[in-house]
Amino acid sequence: MSRVYNFSAGPATMPLPVLEEIQAELLDYKGSGMSVMEMSHRSKVYQQIIDEAEADLRKLMNIPDNYKVLFIQGGATLQFAMIPMNLCKNGVFDYIVTGAWSKKAANEAKKYGKVNVIATSEDKNYSYIPDVSDLPIDDDADYVYICENETIHGTTYQSLPNTKGKILVADQSSMFLSKPVNVSDYGIIYGGVQKNVGPAGLSIVIIREDLIREDVASTIPTYLRYDTHANNGSMYNTPNCWAIYVCGKVFKYLLNLGGLEKMDEINKEKAKVLYDFLDSSKMFKGTVEKQYRSLMNVPFVTESAEKDAAVVAATKAAGFDNLKGHKSVGGLRASIYNAMPIEGVKALVDFLKKYEEENA
């Protein structure tokens, strides 16, 4: 067994001790005589797995009792539709567009109502977060939507928008569980788990109970109604049992580590190693305005696309995987999620330093 440092933006690296536990339990989960993949979702043994996962997540994020935790398939892409469909009252939706993912979400919402883009950083290729302290929130807005950490563009909010009393909905996919958040500030927090938690095919939706309505349009597909999932403990139909199990393991791992405060500390230290290098380098530079830099996704470039490509090839040959930047930003991108050890970031920085010296 030889593991690489995997800087993929998602699906992404996972904690080795979690993978080892999963491996040990793969043929026979705790004396049940079967793999978790083989378990009836209606069995007692599986019910305990999903209940523990939810309880541990509630502890980790300090989720208030008036919020439901839902496990839903279909990724963020399905949430882009479910949010406007389920929150629609006036049919007016306010979006802050700070990158590829919030833009996609806004475009999907146009199918179901009027979308106002109340702020955007498109003018500078999404390299910053606009001032969100006093936005033209529509009086009729059913909610205000943000993508709190843009995976492709590598930006993150320093403070939440003033929604002037409207419901805040946040896509936290690429920062989920990376730091403490105050759940009560949001109407909905959701995230695809395949970046910062576990395997793809599962979104976790944390939703204030009063937003789960039964009087939504009757034409909404049953699977796309939040009440379908909320009224059935996320088991209206067979959920992604495996991903819930794996995420549960990661939740326990994070609790044992010291929770999200500790994780945040580690993430800040880790990101500092890379950003300090970028700020001192003559060859590489970060693409995001300093105060909006993501601690999770770090895009950076050289002076040309040719040099970028040469560096990517060199990192790959040296055992650092998935560092190629997204085509809309170019260059390189190091995703340094929770499970990336600081040793991985230090090794990458050492490599880049040496590369710069040798290719100056």
Place this chain on the structure above:
Amino acid sequence: MSRVYNFSAGPATMPLPVLEEIQAELLDYKGSGMSVMEMSHRSKVYQQIIDEAEADLRKLMNIPDNYKVLFIQGGATLQFAMIPMNLCKNGVFDYIVTGAWSKKAANEAKKYGKVNVIATSEDKNYSYIPDVSDLPIDDDADYVYICENETIHGTTYQSLPNTKGKILVADQSSMFLSKPVNVSDYGIIYGGVQKNVGPAGLSIVIIREDLIREDVASTIPTYLRYDTHANNGSMYNTPNCWAIYVCGKVFKYLLNLGGLEKMDEINKEKAKVLYDFLDSSKMFKGTVEKQYRSLMNVPFVTESAEKDAAVVAATKAAGFDNLKGHKSVGGLRASIYNAMPIEGVKALVDFLKKYEEENA
């Protein structure tokens, strides 16, 4: 490690050699230095996994070139909506209702058009398949829908309905890959994989290309359009990478076994062991008319609910798991999918024989 005989209706037992391979590769897939759960779905190594899975499935089922294979999340429940939404032209849908699952599908379709139930076996608690040779197919029907094997009621079609030229859509979830089928007889075959193939959270949709339309209603959520998945190789967004990987392993296992002809032979032999016992027993009897008996799901009862419960408890204590029947049928149900070895069925029959002798 001690494995039980798991008769769950789904998620369900999987082939042990497949689980062992997955376990061996869990920390480092074929020298990639990472788990399949950690792989970017855009990486070459993962692209090869999904390409091989599709190619092996095409070989197994002999899928013609004018059919697409799609890997979609959300289970059969999401297909219940996607089918009428995407096939809607006249807004008239013909359903044959032979049990809980076709009934659910018909109810969902009512959201999107006019549903005709053109045949049903509801009069006898779905214990048979109605005559489907000359049905009142609506001239405007956009398709005719069947659930080809009803998981709860334990029935299966002996011959496909005469659709009088209309498109046939079949939910094959609980019989998927259990026997050869002639794909060209169908417009769409789909199945949740969590019964006869792999872990929950993935449906496989085999769809004739001309049914993948771009001129569907613009209000259909992007994720629910077949063209979204077809135009992006099932990777418009991150798919359930893990389930696709596991299913790919099962496809290879079936090919090595001798394909679906061989699997069908084994399944017939296996089911005969159980049905022969039920037909000879004085204590137990099958609930389905003989010619419509499923080879996959075998419901049976004693003379009373009390005795049923006692038998279920006794089987569980003896290491046979998940034999309790669904509440709508009662009694017991043995799901004997592809991966249930004949030894498991023989052991169950031996146990039931002995139980009958001792409790006669």
